[in-house]
Amino acid sequence: MSVVTRFPPSPTGHLHLGGARTALFNFLFARHNKGKFILRFEDTDKERSREEYVESIKEALLWLGLNWDEGPYFQSKRLDLYQEFAKGLYEEGKAYYCECSKEELEAKKKAQMEKGLKPRYDGTCREKGLSPGPGRALRIKIPEDISEILFEDLLRGKIVFPPDEVDDFIIFRSDGTPTYQFAVVIDDITMGITHVIRGDDHISNTPKQLMIYKALGAKPPAFAHIPMVLGPDGARLSKRHGARSILEYREEGYLPQAVVNYLARLGWGYGDQEYFTLEELIEKFDLARVNLSPARFDPEKMLAFNAYWIKTLDTAEILKNLKPFLKNYPLERYSEEYLIAILEGVKPRVKTLKEMAEMIDFYLLEEIEPDENAREKYLTEKIKPLFVKLISDMDSLSFENEKKLEEEFRALAEESGVKLKELAQAVRVALTGKTISPPLFEVMKLLGKERVKRRLERALNFIT
């Protein structure tokens, strides 16, 4: 039997790290087993579901490289199907209509909780034999003779629930829409899902779903409940830590490779290996190596992974990802080769693409505005004569050869009684406007004689 997995987000918010990791694991498991990965939107909550979230979730998935093989399906477009299954259960006497009001149910639940009991439906309408009608919800009729409810989790082994775990819960709302519990089961059955890989917050939902499978006489899929992703403080992921949209990370200058790699390592390990490409993950991913305990999201480590992939990936690939951050520069003036040469020098110096774009601005702009503090500190009277000499000797400098250029600078510094360090910093500020930059002689080479000369001349004005 070939493997079929699915990722079923509800379009009530953006895709965040937790959801992305669930999607990733489903994707990896399917691809590893040469199976199919299905995308399905669980949008039965009409109040909260929004089209814009459908789009942003799809975009985020695609950006991460998690292409689905089938779908996206929408539960909202499959109502007929759910109704058909529900009708079947009702006609077989495996479900019944209930006319209890929400208020009544709420009050009963509260009373039960106060008595220390597990809140469960008391069966008021169970034997009333009600027919379908307005304001009536359909409840599943849980057999009285069930003993314990159990299933075999792929990661955790046998999980057992006491028989009173499940009550006659609602499978179809009085407004004619299916509840989550019912829709997932029908979808998973009809889509031929073989493996349900989801957060362990769904463990306690599983008994309910198993009762639906049983009522339908269908064989449940295999379940693998993966641990949840927690915020840095150990609390559930919320807006203020990790629950930001995946797309926000893209905007902050993260590489999809880094996010995927980091996410894969949250709750999964492969010996001492830390860095994986998507292809490698597909090859090596294995449910048996998934951890059981919840993992905290550590922004610092994800940043470090991003820095690693920025300096490791092909520069052409980096450039492709960097371009959106270069909107404000006259890119058309520069060749692809030139841009790549520039990037080589900054790759090991930045942690995000955003930082990268900022660091290379002096290469792309015609004029730069040296930082005020840097100017005061390094563009001093003392180095003024050196600048003058550099400008007049410009034509004799070995721009094309970084090593030689460095020697020439050393000689100049020595004969003027200045440390190379002082000279270099002054020139760096004049050329880049910053005290931090790629190696100076690389900068000069890439900037070219003309721009170097102009910037040194301009810097002289700042000194006087």
Next chain:
RNA sequence: GCCCCCAUCGUCUAGUGGACUAGGAUACUGGCCUCUCACGCCAGAGACACGGGUUCGAAUCCCGUUGGGGGCGCCA
């Protein structure tokens, strides 16, 4: 309250009864490299939650305690 899941450095993890003086990554500290800042390299500090068992032997198996997480919707 009831039910379920989980437990190795701060964090992510390796570890599947002897190879553990518990390994790697990240973060942190010190050093080297050096025209700046990074990268890189070297070194350091840092963990098996606790208590009982089982066993010749336990981070690894069992039980309990504690701690953390999740669920108990006409949300998903």
